[in-house]
Amino acid sequence: GAVVSQHPSWVICKSGTSVKIECRSLDFQATTMFWYRQFPKQSLMLMATSNEGSKATYEQGVEKDKFLINHASLTLSTLTVTSAHPEDSSFYICSASRNRDEKLFFGSGTQLSVL
Amino acid sequence: DAKTTQPNSMESNEEEPVHLPCNHSTISGTDYIHWYRQLPSQGPEYVIHGLTSNVNNRMASLAIAEDRKSSTLILHRATLRDAAVYYCILRDEYGTYKYIFGTGTRLKVLA
Numbered sequence: 149g150a151v152v153s154q155h156p157s158w159v160i161c162k163s164g165t166s167v168k169i170e171c172r173s174l175d176f177q178a179t180t181m182f183w184y185r186q187f188p189k190q191s192l193m194l195m196a197t198s199n200e201g202s203k204a205t206y207e208q209g210v211e212k213d214k215f216l217i218n219h220a221s222l223t224l225s226t227l228t229v230t231s232a233h234p235e236d237s238s239f240y241i242c243s244a245s246r247n248r249d250e251k252l253f254f255g256s257g258t259q260l261s262v263l
Numbered sequence: 264d265a266k267t268t269q270p271n272s273m274e275s276n277e278e279e280p281v282h283l284p285c286n287h288s289t290i291s292g293t294d295y296i297h298w299y300r301q302l303p304s305q306g307p308e309y310v311i312h313g314l315t316s317n318v319n320n321r322m323a324s325l326a327i328a329e330d331r332k333s334s335t336l337i338l339h340r341a342t343l344r345d346a347a348v349y350y351c352i353l354r355d356e357y358g359t360y361k362y363i364f365g366t367g368t369r370l371k372v373l374a
Contacts, residue, residue, distance in 0.1 A: 154306070182362065191350070192307070192364040241306045243362075251297070252362055254306030 150176050152244050154255025161232055162263055169227045169258045171242030177222035178244035182252070183215075186239040198225045232262045267351045272369040275341045283336040283368050285351030290331050295354050297362070298325065298336050300347040307350065307364075310336065346372045 151174040161167050171181055179200050184192040196206045196217050204217035214236075216228040225244075229236055243254045268286040275281040287296065295314050299307040311318055311325045313334075318325040324337040338345055350367040354360070 152306075180360070184364075191348075191366050192301075194361060194363060197361060239304075243306070251309040251312065252299075252307075254299075254308065257304070257306045259304075 150174075150246060150253045152178075152242065152253045152255045154242050154258055156258060157256060158259040158261070160261045160263065163233050164231055167229045167232055167260060169229075169240055169242070169260075171225045171227070171244070171255050173223045173244045173253070176244075176246045178225075178246065179222060181219060181225040181242055181244040183217060183225075183227050184241045184243070186241060186257075188239075192241060195227075229260065232260070234262045236260065237262045267353060267365045269349075269351055269365060269368045271366065272371065274371045274373060275338075276373050277343060278340050281338040281341045281345070281370065281372075283338075283349050283351075283370065284333065285335070286333045287351070287353055288332045290353055291355065293355055296325065296327060296331075296334050297352045297354055298323070298349060299352065299364075300345075300349045301367075302347045310349070312354075341370075341372045343372050343374060346370055 153172045153174050155170045181198040183195045186192045194207050195210045196204045198204045198217050198219040200219045200222050206212050219225040239257050239259050241257045243252045245252050297312040298310040301307040311323050313325045326335045348367040348369050350364050352362050
């Protein structure tokens with residue numbers, strides 16, 4: 149089956165630094181990828197929809213300048229948390245599908261801890 | 264986006280069937296019903312999806328009400344590995360194409 153690889157699995161950083169999370173579709177091309185964040189014991193919250201070659205579409209309340217999304221190729225999307233603060237500590241998950249009609253494949257997630 | 268309502272938690276004994284309900288009274292004609300599950304510290308994984316007819320696959324069955332305002336995910340024989348949070352999601356095939364997760368049902372399987 150299709151595989152979505154997310155890296156790193158976990159990261160610890162100091163407050164004020166930036167962190168980049170990569171999401172790759174290993175065996176298929178993904179024109180659209182989705183980024184979610186999840187706090188402990190809560191559901192997934194959609195942050196943005198990433199489209200290859202164009203600007204990401206952010207959900208209401210998500211800061212575009214804080215969470216930079218780049219979808220440079222059909223197999224790679226990146227999420228950069230800029231000037232991270234402790235409140236940005238969360239589980240970030242990416243997902244992709246082969247086409248509009250198909251199910252989503254999810255990465256294994258990245259646990260971000262900001263000290 | 265149409266909303267779904269699920270019980271917060273359910274329990275089942277191992278090797279017994281489990282019926283996980285989902286209400287979606289505002290479903291539109293083009294909304295597909297998707298089910299995903301999430302094991303602890305992992306990304307969600309696809310379980311099953313359907314539009315109008317009941318669906319079966321190797322993981323589960325999906326029973327959809329005739330008026331489509333509710334559906335039930337059926338795990339025929341629960342195992343300890345089925346303990347997870349199960350999410351019922353409506354996805355508009357012709358609209359925003361987004362997957363909006365609800366609160367989900369945390370399934371506990373008792374040995």
